């Protein structure tokens with residue numbers, strides 16, 4: 001989501017005549033888009049901004065701004081640690097950044113003394129509609145599209161409702177038009193983004209014949225010529241109603257790959273987290289989705305060491321983790337976020353225990369990934385060819401289940417769905433060979 005927001009700001013700046021450079025030593029203006037989801041992310045951003053402040057003291061015309069969740073969360077209080085910032089702009093004000101920079105530069109050029117740091121972290125109606133412009137690379141095949149901002153769920157550990165505000169959806173027609181334009185520019189795969197995408201449009205659009213607005217949106221995007229694949233993140237388990245489960249059976253462009261945040265496998269901890277589902281309901285959902293698409297892969301988010309999480313609670317998480325057989329998981333050690341209800345709960349779990357539980361799940365995940373990747377050796381997978389891989393030695397693409405595949409190819413295949421015979425596997429990736437046209441798999 002932050003990458004997408006940064007891209008939208010870059011597109012707005014480019015439209016104003018600013019140039020995006022890829023080496024930070026070459027820039028005149030540096031904007032850090034920040035994350036508050038864990039304390040570590042905030043500490044990293046403060047460290048980076050502190051380092052850049054030294055450059056600003058040497059070179060006063062250098063402009064340094066801090067955007068996004070951390071700006072929203074801390075506002076002007078950031079100046080206690082980072083007094084050299086020129087801009088502090090929150091999550092509902094990304095679209096104001098070009099104007100603020102223009103004003104700052106015009107004032108400096110005119111020799112007008114520039115006053116205090118610009119701090120703008122107010123709420124703004126319809127700000128979600130401003131995340132719409134893209135900076136597409138040459139022959140870019142995949143793109144993120146923001147459909148919604150904010151969240152009303154109030155999970156007790158989460159700072160997002162504070163940093164991103166209330167749930168606000170973009171108009172369906174605007175999203176469809178944006179995706180159509182992307183497809184016309186060669187994009188073949190779109191990932192829809194939002195804090196809780198399955199709640200998309202629930203206040204703005206009626207259910208049509210039992211179909212939620214989110215599924216209505218998927219249906220409309222599915223019709224776009226040129227688009228080959230649709231993905232989305234993050235949904236909420238509560239949002240998987242029958243219409244969405246059934247959509248996997250009737251919308252072939254919808255990739256069989258679901259990110260289904262679990263957070264904990266213990267009902268007691270789920271209640272304390274204010275997550276409105278049980279482990280039993282979660283497992284039912286997994287089974288229902290696999291019944292519609294037997295090739296469905298799952299990824300998840302899990303927090304270990306939530307306050308008062310006992311060995312028994314963790315054992316239930318471990319058991320559920322094994323039962324689902326996740327392809328991928330983002331495992332977090334619980335991080336106290338000040339201002340959230342869980343921050344003051346009794347029974348905070350010691351760091352050492354959090355780390356042990358983290359390692360247990362990481363080892364299980366690694367074994368899963370290795371096993372599942374090796375199981376694909378000898379098969380032929382449909383891969384969307386994205387372009388040269390990072391090392392530039394081969395090409396890379398992804399399977400519908402979101403596994404990365406490396407193979408030899410030619411530039412003309414970028415953007416094509418190609419059959420690749422998987423020859424070997426590591427924990428992280430698959431390696432194979434294109435199947436020549438006309439050769440039976």
Ligand code: SF4
Pocket residue numbers: 151152153154155158159160161195196236
């Ligand atoms: S649903 Fe997700 S974004 Fe919303 S409060 Fe819960 S964890 Fe945070």
